[in-house]
Amino acid sequence: MKYKDYYDALGVKRDASDAEIKAAYRKLARKFHPDVSKEKDAEAHFKEIAEAYQTLKDKEKRAAYDQLGQQQPGQDFRPPPDWQQRYGDTHFSFEDIDLADLFAGMHGAGHRRSMRVAGEDYDVPVEITLQQAFHGTDVALNLSIPEFDASGRMRRVPHTVKAHIPKGATTGQRLRVPGKGGKGLNGGRDGDLYLDITLQPHPVFRVSGHDLYMDLPLAPWEAVLGASVEVPTPAGAVRLKVPPGTRAGQQFRLSGKGLPKPHDGAGNLIAMVQIAVPDHASDKEQALYRQLAEAAVFDARKRLREEAGK
């Protein structure tokens, strides 16, 4: 069993009062609670804080924890010889148990033998590609779910849950897999998995809900003269007719060419025009551009001059 320093996790002294422990927990919880925090690794950090508080706020658990002595965090250790007789419910090995599970199981085993207890729910982040969101995809989720053994002691058991993410999932969407979370006890329902979907960034398409945005580079002559250009979409390329006189920033809405929506319909693909210029123009191209510059009557900054002083 690996040692965790619960006092250190809350930043309090070992002789801290209950009020000091509660105040320290509240302060840290406000900072790291995953529902309100944007701190990096907030969830992992909050788990440590909550685990420490769950043990230290309970008189009996805190006494049992103190009796373990102070070790180096992460160090393998065994409780003193009489510890299990004094605080443990049953005989078990300390080798493969997490300190959190040890204390979570304390003076609850009796109740668990008779009470209906619902299994725990789990939030599972699932990152998929844009193509996977477009077509739907199968994912195998590797989870470590606590289960109670015959003696009522909690153990973490690796589970693989195979789920099909249907097409229509996009960033921020949640899906529920019923009954695949922690096991319920004494007829309590099994917990659920809540899949929290995130789409990986795509080099071409930017996602907003089910709409997709992309830059559509046009050569200067295509923008001036109009053109029929190939535009990629998640379903494959389509041709778009660009009218003469198209300006940079202009948007073309390709209706229904975005991501499919869960039940029917699809978002739009919005192609935003950029006027692209070559990194290097050949001598011949430069000569032609000079010829164009001399012949053109177009004044690109007319509006700036007229309106800047208003």
Added chain:
Amino acid sequence: MTKGFIEPGWLDQHQQLSLAELAELSGLSEVEIHELTEYGVFVPEDPESRSLVYGAHCITIARTASRLRSDFELDTAGLAVTLTLLDRVRDLEARIRELEALLPGGGTVI
């Protein structure tokens, strides 16, 4: 879908839950859900109906409420304020994502 893979359920307004189901899935009591409904945190499908029915998207909010209640020992009024502000933050984040998607190059500064 490959055989043996589970099809999860969407948490949206197309799926509906009774008050009892929402309470069981979230860990909130029916009284708390009633109170949060009165604060406007949850909007039932038919507020006039005797048996309240909620869209499945309410599970996400209800589970957040349940966690905040136990982790911060918040009362229903405190929960309602926190959940309303979190909802506004989510809306603003969605709006930022939309605006970033609108920027040429995805907001890359040249």
